[in-house]
Amino acid sequence: MELATDIWVWVAAILTLFVYSFLIKDNPLYKFAEHAMGGLGVGYWTAVLFYNVIIPDFWEPLTIAIRKLSMTPQNFDAFMAREGFSQMPQIMQDFSPGVSILLLLLPAIIGLLLFTRYIPKIAWISRFSLAFYLGAASGIAIPNTFQTRILEQLRGTIVQDAPDGSVVPLFSFDAWRDFFAAPGIETFFDAISGPLLILGVVCTLSYFFFSKEHKGILGGMARIGIWFLMIGFGASFGYTVMGRVSLLIGRVQFLLTDWLGVAG
């Protein structure tokens, strides 16, 4: 047994035990770990966003654009060299300095309007920012969602891309011919996987019809659909639990090896 001498290994190990103490019951040690994690998380992300977004995407381009407008070319070049800017910001490569300033200030103002929430009399102004953000986000999300969740899945239910680059039907008579020529587990699954997938998609889709009562043919299809869903969820559950167990093993290994030095 060789205890760790690195202070940070001790900190990590003790915090890990604090978090695991929640398994017994809520207690002050867990509360400490919880609040430390929360506070550090907020602090960390604030710093990350400040240095990775506000400074390079807003402050630096704005400063450069203002200097470009207000300085002589020689002084501007000297400023760029002094500040260590090797090239123009992307926005200034695409637009003039004046337009760049406008394009930088507009989103900044929209963002700042969110803070009007703290002044009750003008709090309604913050709704403009939210409306703009929601509208823009939905506008971007809808076509992409339509492509990935509808069109590509629709195609994937009809045909598949073969390894040689050709496109072959999912329901293939050739696979059945192979199965009857050489019956076996592998050829059986090759033959049945396509039709099963088509049946699963159509029946699962029918489960999500809301404007018709699930009776008759639709009811039968919906019941098959829910079976497909549950089988899928069961497989996914098992797969993910295995992943979680490996995370636990990783943590226990850390405690035993890095901290206590009794294993490995």
Added chain:
Amino acid sequence: MTGREKTLATAALLIGLLLPVSVFAQTGEEYLYPLVDLPPAQPMGVIAEDHPNDSGEQINLSWTLSIDDPRRGRGRGNVIAYQILRKPAEVEGAEFTLIDQISAGVGFYSDTTCEPDESYIYRIGASNGKSIGYSDPTAPIVSASHFFHSGRWNALIGVLLLSGLLIYFIYSARQGKELFIRRIAGLDAVEEALGRATEMGKPILYVSGLSPINDVATIASVNILGQVARKAAVYEIRLIVPCYDPIVMAVEREVVKEAYLDVGRPDAYNSNDVFFVTQSQFAYAAAVNGIMMREKPATNFYMGKFFAESLILAETGASTGAIQIAGTDAVVQIPFFITACDYCIMGEELYAASAYMSREPLLLGGLKGQDWAKYIVGALILIGVVTSFFTTWFAELFNVT
């Protein structure tokens, strides 16, 4: 001719005979080539093409490898790299400048540093490290910016069709047409769960997932929160909403406030109950767990997009004895919610929830429109499967490039 002259003539003849032999390599194929520093053979057939469906920043180049490229297995095999040279076509007297260098054996390159709608001329140089064999310059090529992506017309038609259906059914619902919606067990339980919280005098916890506001699941969750907040305001139950995303928090505050106003209880609204926690996944899970253990909510709602924290939250909630209703479109997390929650709303049901709960014609019309879109998708799959026996043309209509 004197003896001396004869000797000199013989020596000159010998040198003349031996020199070529000594200059030419002595072994194998190299025997054919002189050992002088000639540039490699130039790449042939250089083609420059505008990259389709982009914003005008890319030109694709392709060429036949130099005969001296080792990959061709002929020639001297001494090409070590290809140089990509470019010059603007419309600037008189402009010189070719080197924009990149790629290794031998590669006969294509994508220049992604073009200015939109500018015209360029390219040439490719085969380099052996000492000298370069340049190809002929290409014809001028414009890196055109394209307004419409011709590979996505199917998405355009689909979105227009879906929008048309939605508008039609919303219009029909507004005209007073009765629209039926089947029972959704998980959503029927919302009323029961709120009633339980009222009886116990305990708060409700509403977790709207970890995605930003542009996620469809978060938008659906915010809509459901509005309905839950209305009922909470009516029953005078405290509603706790810990938020992962600051923008989602701002939207949710608005939604909850609006709900309390709508039912005439603005005094009951407490903005401090809709609060930001942190944007660190497991720190957020730890904080919500703490809230569950200390506030002991009677009902926990988990609506939106969840990731690995789903089971941690749902298990803790179950251990506190709360009635739990979860809804997510994250397929991997649904099994955990099914296992640990009392009711689970799956995928599309989440999007239907706000319409189902509010029974507002506008939302019901939208739901009916979505159902019709599903009928069309089902029909297209069946048509596609039948036609795929003969041709894959129909399926390729849905291919997105």
